[in-house]
Amino acid sequence: xxEVTQTPSHQVTQMGxxxxxxxxxxxxxxxxxxxxxxxxxxxxxxxxxxxxxxxxKSEIFDDQFSVERPDGSNFTLKIRSTKLEDSAMYFCASSxxxxxxxxxxxxxxxxxxxx
Amino acid sequence: xxQVTQSPEALRLQEGESSSLNCSYTVSGLRGLFWYRQDxxxxxxxxxxxxxxxEEKEKERLKATLTKKESFLHITAPKPEDSATYLCAVHxxxxxxxxxxxxxxxxxxxx
Numbered sequence: 446x447x448e449v450t451q452t453p454s455h456q457v458t459q460m461g462x463x464x465x466x467x468x469x470x471x472x473x474x475x476x477x478x479x480x481x482x483x484x485x486x487x488x489x490x491x492x493x494x495x496x497x498x499x500x501x502k503s504e505i506f507d508d509q510f511s512v513e514r515p516d517g518s519n520f521t522l523k524i525r526s527t528k529l530e531d532s533a534m535y536f537c538a539s540s541x542x543x544x545x546x547x548x549x550x551x552x553x554x555x556x557x558x559x560x
Numbered sequence: 561x562x563q564v565t566q567s568p569e570a571l572r573l574q575e576g577e578s579s580s581l582n583c584s585y586t587v588s589g590l591r592g593l594f595w596y597r598q599d600x601x602x603x604x605x606x607x608x609x610x611x612x613x614x615e616e617k618e619k620e621r622l623k624a625t626l627t628k629k630e631s632f633l634h635i636t637a638p639k640p641e642d643s644a645t646y647l648c649a650v651h652x653x654x655x656x657x658x659x660x661x662x663x664x665x666x667x668x669x670x671x
Contacts, residue, residue, distance in 0.1 A: 546592035551603035551606075
């Protein structure tokens, strides 16, 4: 069964450093997302991406964040200068299309720890 | 204001003891309501999509229903392996394709 994969599973970084979180969405999916979940809190939407551009972003997704689809399979989230409050689980998700209501399938997550 | 509220926050059941989890929502223009299961340290695992009031979906011991204001996830004769956090999320017409999640219900099923 196709699944979303994410690497690394755990990333430890120092405050102010740049991190790149990687995702491989399900191969025939066209719509990609990043969500995050701070420990003990709700899953929160960060950004959606379709046709090589951002289609929507939340207030959390400020200038420190960027996303990219560098090739036909990978989808990345970059945080330029990490802060302590960026520590969270980051989930990538993908869906088949964008025109209707489609299920979003989530990856296993990357646990980001900023020290 | 909370758009998606789940109750109870936590639920402890004995194996075989059926119960229901609630998800109430206040968004307008609901396009879909999703149920996910999340195990500790893992990503949400898709369970069901409900599109309109009156709709029901079933999978093994789980049954999801939808009204105009809320959804229920009924668990019949649960087993310890059903222990997880169950998340509800909504997709609404003003939100493009993003999902708004509730805080989840932590379910523990004891033998």
